[in-house]
Amino acid sequence: MFDRLARYLPVLDWGRHYDRNAFANDMVAAVIVTIMLVPQSLAYALLAGLPAEAGIYASIAPIVLYAIFGTSRALAVGPVAVVSLMTASAVGQVAQTGTAGYAAAALTLAFLSGAFLLVLGIMRMGWVANFLSHPVIAGFITASGILIATSQLKHILGISASGHNLIEMVGSLLEHLNQVNLPTLVIGVAATAFLFWVRKGLKPLLIEAGLGPRMADIIAKAGPVAAVAVTTLVTWALGLKDAGVKIVGEVPQGLPPLTMPDFAPDLVAQLALPAVLISIIGFVESISVAQTLAAKKRQRIDPDQELIGLGAANIGAAFTGGYPVTGGFARSVVNFDAGAETPAAGAFTAMGLLLASLFLTPLLYFLPKATLAATIIVAVLSLVDLSILRKTWGYSRADFLAVAATILVTLGAGVEAGVASGVLLSIGLHLYKSARPHVAEVGLVPGTQHFRNVQRHRVETRPHLLTLRVDESLFFVNARFLEDMVLERVTEGCPITDVVLMMSAVNEVDYSALETLEELNRRLRDMGVRLHLSEVKGPVMDRLERSHLIRDLSGQVFLSQYDAWRELSDTPKHRAAE
Amino acid sequence: MFDRLARYLPVLDWGRHYDRNAFANDMVAAVIVTIMLVPQSLAYALLAGLPAEAGIYASIAPIVLYAIFGTSRALAVGPVAVVSLMTASAVGQVAQTGTAGYAAAALTLAFLSGAFLLVLGIMRMGWVANFLSHPVIAGFITASGILIATSQLKHILGISASGHNLIEMVGSLLEHLNQVNLPTLVIGVAATAFLFWVRKGLKPLLIEAGLGPRMADIIAKAGPVAAVAVTTLVTWALGLKDAGVKIVGEVPQGLPPLTMPDFAPDLVAQLALPAVLISIIGFVESISVAQTLAAKKRQRIDPDQELIGLGAANIGAAFTGGYPVTGGFARSVVNFDAGAETPAAGAFTAMGLLLASLFLTPLLYFLPKATLAATIIVAVLSLVDLSILRKTWGYSRADFLAVAATILVTLGAGVEAGVASGVLLSIGLHLYKSARPHVAEVGLVPGTQHFRNVQRHRVETRPHLLTLRVDESLFFVNARFLEDMVLERVTEGCPITDVVLMMSAVNEVDYSALETLEELNRRLRDMGVRLHLSEVKGPVMDRLERSHLIRDLSGQVFLSQYDAWRELSDTPKHRAAE
Incomplete structure (x- = not known):
């Protein structure tokens, strides 16, 4: 009986053996992850078209719920780049950015994703994720990275631009290029250059200075915090707001609000398919991170239970002012490297973010949006990997076709069409091949x-x-x-x-x-x-x-x-x- | 060069060796098939919601074109029950029965089907038909048979009724049951009973009387002609038209007209998907008949060339007042049994039908629609085979699921939804099974x-x-x-x-x-x-x-x-x- 319960509530398993040593390790990891997450959460919320605080809210309850239901010891759940982009794309079709309807639709999307993941988990249908072939996932992530980076250029340039695919985005950017705001551009380019340097050049420097490689890596991951602090101070000190630099502005101080998704049948019908796609993409990203980290400690994660953990996390996000979440790559690796031993590290991170949302938000008033855009660009460009085209071309033409189609359709017609066409093409090609038995x-x-x-x-x-x-x-x-x-x-x-x-x-x-x-x-x-x-x-x-x-x-x-x-x-x- | 041309024009192959003996055999077969086809073509045209003569027109040019491009020596191309039902369903969604727009849309549908089949054939993509699993085809044919038989009951009862699925049809029949026309009912029931008896009881009798089983079978197949002749005479002699018996009425006398499909973009867009489904269903029916007959003479048919033959036949139908056609089971078997040796038998049949449409149509004025309905009912009920449910249940639950879903969806939501859900379910179940490698x-x-x-x-x-x-x-x-x-x-x-x-x-x-x-x-x-x-x-x-x-x-x-x-x-x- 207890074993059966423990299967659905892994917390009952690791919670029994929790000791002071694990507590200390988890605490250290939590502090480090919290510092990294504050700017990242704000940035991804803006990418999703939501107010900055939604990103922090989306990290708190989901982290706790995942800690209870999830099986990975190191996975850190919250907003991630690709899911934020998909949210913007899905919600953008049913509501105007900045309206109350937009935020409510994001909650609905999170709820639908969560419900779908839960149902899959209870039916033990984790295998559906296998229908996304690796080339399709690689093509989709790469194309999404390009789309996201392009969508952030307007913040770096200080202009307004829009568009749902690459051609529209680039066209809109070129059209508004005469309105570039110079102070914004300086901040944006400086922040981007700094963050790239932190990523590539700082770590070797720190190691030379005598730090261990793990420590050097963790400090490098905290680079965005420095960028946030410096650019906020500069913007405040020089009064750049009046020079046209767009800032984050008022971020409400306080606990995550209790929110209610909008269950209007029309809205639910329109968001159902995007919710399914977001769930599956998010699940695939999350599970591959979790499996990679678990294997390092010869642990196992249970894909079906992961569905339940992620489902609970998304439903939590829906009722606490968040939006769709999943297990993120960067944050989970930092969590793991910082020594997190149990999901309790996640709970402590949630507490850290809670404190941040209670006391830190006034300090973010003068934070330039260009800095957040720089954070996103540097983060997502590491996802862009066009070498998959070369690799699949050399290995199998059918797989190359699937990657190329996914990338082109994603760039040209948006994320949902991209994933859908990639999946259909993979299945079609597989059936075509199996139509000729050996x-x-x-x-x-x-x-x-x-x-x-x-x-x-x-x-x-x-x-x-x-x-x-x-x-x-x-x-x-x-x-x-x-x-x-x-x-x-x-x-x-x-x-x-x-x-x-x-x-x-x-x-x-x-x-x-x-x-x-x-x-x-x-x-x-x-x-x-x-x-x-x-x-x-x-x-x-x-x-x-x-x-x-x-x-x-x-x-x-x-x-x-x-x-x-x-x-x-x-x-x-x-x-x-x- | 000649060989290559002969591949696309099989007529060049068999035409070179054509002799007097083959001519005589083909001629005999043609006469027998023509007699059988006249009532059948009229009946199927009515089933498709078209004027009776469209059925005859749809048999003439297509037969000739198939004789030139097709590879089967015995296949007889023309209107068939299931394709007629699918035509009624597809065209019924874009036009009102009996209008000029309806007939034009049927031509468009035939053209689109033909073009699609041709393209598949030229790209040598006959293998796409394999995506219809046998259980799905069996379920679809059975459900279509039930739908067709039900749709004809109104003609037997002499009432007006409508409906796009079984529930609507039965509801509409019950609603109008008080309007039953007694003379129509007598003719309808008598014709149905007679045709059933011809099918089941006449053949043994003829064999007892000393006829060969093949001859007995052919005579039994001509039963509908007797029913047509007798009920037409009775209706004329007793003046039953004035008693409310619906008759075929004026059928234009003359050659098939030259017609032009309607290429309005809206119409083409609406009919594209039904055309694809009709093509594939038609192709599957045709190819299985052709393969069965070819195997009996140790001949081979080429599925890709068959696509070209059927494509040409449908395009021919589109320009000569017809509607979508395919290789029919009953007519092909009769053609084969009657001794047809080459596709020239088809050309002679076309000539017979041409003569019929020139000289015979006035005789059909008093033909009761109830007789045609009886012809259809008796023909399609032989397609209904619910034993597939039992067989698949015993063999494999996944296949049973596919049959059951196809039958239920076809009966409940129409032919297109039925086929589509059957195909998707088959592919899904197959992928589900292959997700667990042995x-x-x-x-x-x-x-x-x-x-x-x-x-x-x-x-x-x-x-x-x-x-x-x-x-x-x-x-x-x-x-x-x-x-x-x-x-x-x-x-x-x-x-x-x-x-x-x-x-x-x-x-x-x-x-x-x-x-x-x-x-x-x-x-x-x-x-x-x-x-x-x-x-x-x-x-x-x-x-x-x-x-x-x-x-x-x-x-x-x-x-x-x-x-x-x-x-x-x-x-x-x-x-x-x-």
Whole structure:
């Protein structure tokens, strides 16, 4: 009973062994992650088109809920770049940025995502995430990174621009280029350059100065905090607000509010599909981070329970002024490297963010939006990896096609169309490939009982006996191809009287394939050719015996291909018997 | 050159060897088929919501065009029941029955179907028809038969009723039941009973009377002609038109008109999807008839060329006052049984129908619609076969689900939704099944070099060595499952130090699966476990060598599993070497 409960509430498992040592480690990790999360959360909220505080709210309750329901010891849940972009795209279609309706729709989206993830988790359907092939995910993340970085350029330039795809965005940027605000541009470019340097140049410097590589990495991750502090001070001191530098402004001080998603049926209908896509993309991102970190400590995470953890986190976000969240890559790695031992580190991080939202927000009044944009740009450009195009091109054209289509459609028509077309194309290409089952004509290797491909080995064959080894399970998409192949061989003019299908690699024969085999048997009989089977696996045979095929088979079922050969390789005898 | 042309114009092939004997046989077949086709064509046109003559027009040009481009020697192309129903459903959504717009939309639908089939044929994409699994086709045909029979009941009862699905139809029939026209009901029931008797009881009688079974069958197929003649005479003689019996009335006398489909963009957009579905359903019906008949004479038909033949036939129908057509089951079998040798039989049938439309139509003025309805009902009820539910239930639950869903959705929401949901469900179920690849843990059969499933055979294993035989190609849907399985086994607490994947049955590793294997390799290395591969097929190895996997592999690639066993089964040695 307790074990069963612990399966759904992993907190019951690790909570029992929690000690002072783990507490100290978790606490240190929490402080470091909190410092990193404040600017990141604000930035992602702006990316999602929401007020800055929504980013902090979206980190508090979700982190706690994930700590209770999730299985990863190191995953840090909250707003992430790609999901923020998808939120902006989905909510932007039903409400105007900056309105109360926009924020309410973001809550609805979080609730729908959460509910969908929970349902998948309870139904133990974590496997649906497998329908996103790696090339599609890589293409989507890369294209999203480019879209996000482009969308932030307006903040760096201090102009207003808009657009739902790359072409619109770039066009809009060029159109407003004459309105560039110089102080904003200086801050934006300086912050971007600084953050790039922190990422690439600071760490080696710190290591040279004698710090351990882990510590150096953690300090480098805190770079955005320095950028935030310096640019805020400069903007305040020089009065740059009046020079046209856009600032974050008033951020409400206080606890996350209790909020209610908008359940208007129209809104729910419009957001349902985006919610599904956001859930799946978020789940895939989260699970790959969690698995990577868990493997380092030889731990396991349970994908189905992860769905429940992420579902609870999103529902939490929906009722506390947040928006869709998931396990983020950067924050989770920092959490792990800083020594987090249990999900309690997440709970302490939540407390840190709570304190920040209670006391820190007035200090953010003069924070330039350009600094936040710089944070985002530097973060997402590390996601952009066009080498996937080269890699897939070298490995498999079908995979290349899926990546290229995903990138182009995402850039040209937006994130939802991009993911959808990538998934459909992957499934389509897979079915196309599996429509041609691998079938080899085999012959006897002289002096043995083994049968090998006639095209690769010198083997014995008989002109009246066609033996085909079927190397794949037979199902509706590929069965007819096998039938066509056999019939083509038989009508080619050779005097074939017996066809043997060697079924050693067939794990399943679905009903369509069964009917195709029955049809093949009938058609071959009409031509005076007998059909035999050999080496049928046990479970497949059990099923076939429940059908007409075995009873009506014009030939026999042989236990081994060698039995078939011994019985059938001698022509005149059986021709006489007919 | 000639051969290449002959591939696209099969007429060049059989036309060269055409002689007097073949001419005589084709002529006899043509006369018999013509007699059968006249009432059938009229009836199906009414089912499609078109004037009766459209059915005859739809048989003339298409038959000739198919004779030129098609590959089947016996297939008879023209209106068929299911395609007529689908036409009524598709065109009914864009125009009112009986208007000029309705007829024009039917032409557009025929043109779009034809164009789609042609394009598929030229791109040699006949394999797309494989995406309709047999259970889906069976379910769809059965549900369509029920829908068609129900839709004809109003003609038998002499009332007006409507509806797009079974519930609406039955409701509408019950509502108008008080308006039953007695003379119509008598004619309808008598004709139906007579046709059922002809189908079931006449043939044995004729055989008893000394006729050959083939001849008896052909005479029985001509039953509808007798029903048409008798009920027309009775209606005329008793003046039943004035008693409320609905008759066919004026049917224009003359050659098929030259018509132009309506290419309004709106209309084309609305009809595009139905045209695709009609094409594919029609193609599947046609090809299965053609293959069945071809096999009887050990001939082959070329599915891609069939697409071209059917495409040409439909485009022909679009310009000569017809509507979508395909190769029909009943007419093709009669044609074959009557001795048709070449597609010229079809051309002669077209001439017969031409004569009928020139001279016969005035005789059809008093033909009761109830008789045509009886013809349809008797014909389609033979398509209804609910036993597919029982058969699939016994064989495979997934296939049962696909049939049941197709039948229910077709009856409840119409033909297009039925086919679409059946196809999507089949693909979904297939992917669901393939998401769990067949993987067996294997051990060495003592005294041999063979490795077998540990659950089925008594085999040798080692606690530190996990050997998994992968029985399926690895691709994006199932690769993660393999990874999960391996990681679960390794983290279970056993002291596993080496994992061997035996790849003898893996025909392909797509890019996602490659990355999953690389990830698995990294994660196992993080845990101090080495990953090895064995028995990798040549083409798979060629590709893997182009990737990082082989270079970064923590273990080795073994040519045979037995090599792996010899190298790895001895624990202390290799642990010491590390």
